Amino acid sequence: xxxxxxxDIPSNKQLVSxxxxxxxxxxxxxxxxxxxxxxxxxxxFGSGVAWFDYDNDGFxxxxxxxxxxxxxxxxxxxxxxLHSTGKGTFVDVTQKAGLTGNGGFSTGVAVGDYDNDGYxxxxxxxxxxxALYRNNGNGTFIDVTAKxxxxxxxxxxxxxxxxxxxxxxxxxxxxRYLDYNxxxxxxxxxxxxxxxxxxxxxxxxGVADLLYRNNGDGTFTDVSRKAGIANPAGKxxxxxxxxxxxxxxxxxxxxxxxxxxxLYRNNGDGTFADITYSAGVGYDPNGxxxxxxxxxxxxxxxxxxxxxxxxxxxxxxxxxxxxxxxLTFEEVTEQAGLGSGFLPLGFGTKLFxxxxxxDIDIYVTxxxxxxxxxxxxxxLSYMQTDLIYSNERGTYRDVSQESGPAxxxxxxxxxxxxxxxxxxxDxxxxxxxxxxxxxxxxxxGGNRNHWIGIKARGRESNSFGVGAxxxxxxxxxxxxxxxxxxxxxxxxxxLRLYFGLGGxxxxxxxxxxxxxxxxxxxxDVAADQLLSLDESNAVK
Numbered sequence: 001x002x003x004x005x006x007x008d009i010p011s012n013k014q015l016v017s018x019x020x021x022x023x024x025x026x027x028x029x030x031x032x033x034x035x036x037x038x039x040x041x042x043x044x045f046g047s048g049v050a051w052f053d054y055d056n057d058g059f060x061x062x063x064x065x066x067x068x069x070x071x072x073x074x075x076x077x078x079x080x081x082l083h084s085t086g087k088g089t090f091v092d093v094t095q096k097a098g099l100t101g102n103g104g105f106s107t108g109v110a111v112g113d114y115d116n117d118g119y120x121x122x123x124x125x126x127x128x129x130x131a132l133y134r135n136n137g138n139g140t141f142i143d144v145t146a147k148x149x150x151x152x153x154x155x156x157x158x159x160x161x162x163x164x165x166x167x168x169x170x171x172x173x174x175x176r177y178l179d180y181n182x183x184x185x186x187x188x189x190x191x192x193x194x195x196x197x198x199x200x201x202x203x204x205x206g207v208a209d210l211l212y213r214n215n216g217d218g219t220f221t222d223v224s225r226k227a228g229i230a231n232p233a234g235k236x237x238x239x240x241x242x243x244x245x246x247x248x249x250x251x252x253x254x255x256x257x258x259x260x261x262x263l264y265r266n267n268g269d270g271t272f273a274d275i276t277y278s279a280g281v282g283y284d285p286n287g288x289x290x291x292x293x294x295x296x297x298x299x300x301x302x303x304x305x306x307x308x309x310x311x312x313x314x315x316x317x318x319x320x321x322x323x324x325x326x327l328t329f330e331e332v333t334e335q336a337g338l339g340s341g342f343l344p345l346g347f348g349t350k351l352f353x354x355x356x357x358x359d360i361d362i363y364v365t366x367x368x369x370x371x372x373x374x375x376x377x378x379x380l381s382y383m384q385t386d387l388i389y390s391n392e393r394g395t396y397r398d399v400s401q402e403s404g405p406a407x408x409x410x411x412x413x414x415x416x417x418x419x420x421x422x423x424x425x426d427x428x429x430x431x432x433x434x435x436x437x438x439x440x441x442x443x444x445g446g447n448r449n450h451w452i453g454i455k456a457r458g459r460e461s462n463s464f465g466v467g468a469x470x471x472x473x474x475x476x477x478x479x480x481x482x483x484x485x486x487x488x489x490x491x492x493x494x495l496r497l498y499f500g501l502g503g504x505x506x507x508x509x510x511x512x513x514x515x516x517x518x519x520x521x522x523x524d525v526a527a528d529q530l531l532s533l534d535e536s537n538a539v540k
Contacts, residue, residue, distance in 0.1 A: 021088070054083075088422060101124065152176075155177040160239050167216070204235075208229075226271070239486060295310045296351045297482070314368060358474075361390055362389040406429075449501065452507060454499075466484060468513065508523065
């Protein structure tokens with residue numbers, strides 16, 4: 001039975017094509033994973049990627065964390081900051097900006113203005129230690145990790161900024177993976193030449209995640225235990241934030257690897273309740289944990305409630321959980337038409353309206369972790385193509401084969417992020433690949449339909465309005481989205497919100513609720529513009 005969706009906004013149904021423009025955009029970064037015959041697990045991890053406008057010139061820049069060859073003890077080639085020229089190309093400014101890194105193995109990146117100075121800062125996770133880089137506002141960054149008290153430790157994966165206590169300062173959530181020692185490298189796989197394989201996480205203990213509360217003075221306090229999120233059973237890879245119960249407080253979902261996922265409901269008093277079991281989002285329908293990778297909150301069915309999507313291992317379906325509105329969810333993956341995700345191994349994911357027809361589509365980047373997996377299962381491959389699903393009133397349709405040349409590329413996908421890098425009104429995709437160059441997928445045709453972009457400026461709330469909820473009424477349809485960079489896998493996306501409007505040239509009503517609780521309403525808003533909203537115009 002199909003899921004009931006609101007009626008579509010009339011739209012231009014011409015196909016959207018994604019073009020690989022990595023070379024023409026002059027993106028020369030290549031990820032170093034240090035692949036070795038000894039099969040260290042860290043070599044499979046890949047890294048994330050972030051879209052963010054670090055110099056506030058109106059064009060999105062790119063940041064890539066980089067790995068290292070830990071097997072041979074070689075330092076990392078360095079992270080990479082690429083500045084947009086505004087003409088479709090990028091220039092490497094890493095050295096000038098001071099973002100090369102410390103030579104270690106970096107994995108994830110989180111974007112947020114933690115000091116509310118109007119410039120976006122970076123938090124980079126990794127194996128061993130993490131780093132917080134404050135944006136100086138002059139094209140350079142400074143490492144303030146020690147002063148801020150956010151070094152972390154262990155093996156960190158995804159991270160994200162959000163204001164969990166709604167005090168106007170961005171707090172920091174850090175997901176951690178395994179208690180893993182490079183020197184204790186177990187042999188996994190058949191005992192014959194060429195068959196050694198990377199081990200899976202079941203042979204290692206998990207590590208508790210970290211929650212850092214922003215003190216508002218440039219420092220953070222570790223409140224993980226006090227807040228109730230320090231569960232050492234977690235083996236986390238992805239994290240997403242969203243107000244799934246519509247109570248005004250941001251909640252947390254963590255995708256874990258072969259142990260149950262975590263859904264933390266914000267109690268509004270500085271603590272969280274783990275409601276994973278009662279909510280029904282911890283396991284597959286048979287009660288088994290899956291290998292969760294990337295995750296997103298999004299209202300895929302247009303009912304005003306945030307749902308949850310999680311990418312999983314090959315021979316497991318990616319999971320789509322529909323929010324019932326009573327603190328419970330139902331998995332509707334197969335019902336929604338997402339069965340083609342069975343063989344690929346999904347990592348980064350974004351739920352966004354790629355064709356601007358007014359509903360939420362699904363993108364997943366794929367790539368296996370076992371480089372010789374075909375020796376064990378001829379149906380599987382290390383390098384894989386990506387998936388994109390079109391939301392078509394009740395079911396999803398896999399349109400990967402008809403969505404252009406970028407979806408024909410076999411690669412080892414890991415991090416993924418969306419952003420309107422060319423400012424043409426449709427969202428483009430950047431993918432970071434394990435041990436390979438990235439892929440920049442330009443969206444060609446999504447702007448044939450109308451759209452609206454939202455750029456928020458917080459005052460009482462944090463400066464970029466992270467956590468604000470925007471509701472758009474157009475063409476008899478209501479859409480809700482929340483402002484977050486975090487989500488996907490190890491990555492950060494455009495902090496500007498984009499809504500597809502189909503054939504509608506005007507928005508009947510637009511509402512924004514800021515994290516402070518203030519609200520703002522606009523009517524008869526023209527389509528096809530990037531609209532700046534300022535909290536100074538909002539009221540309690």
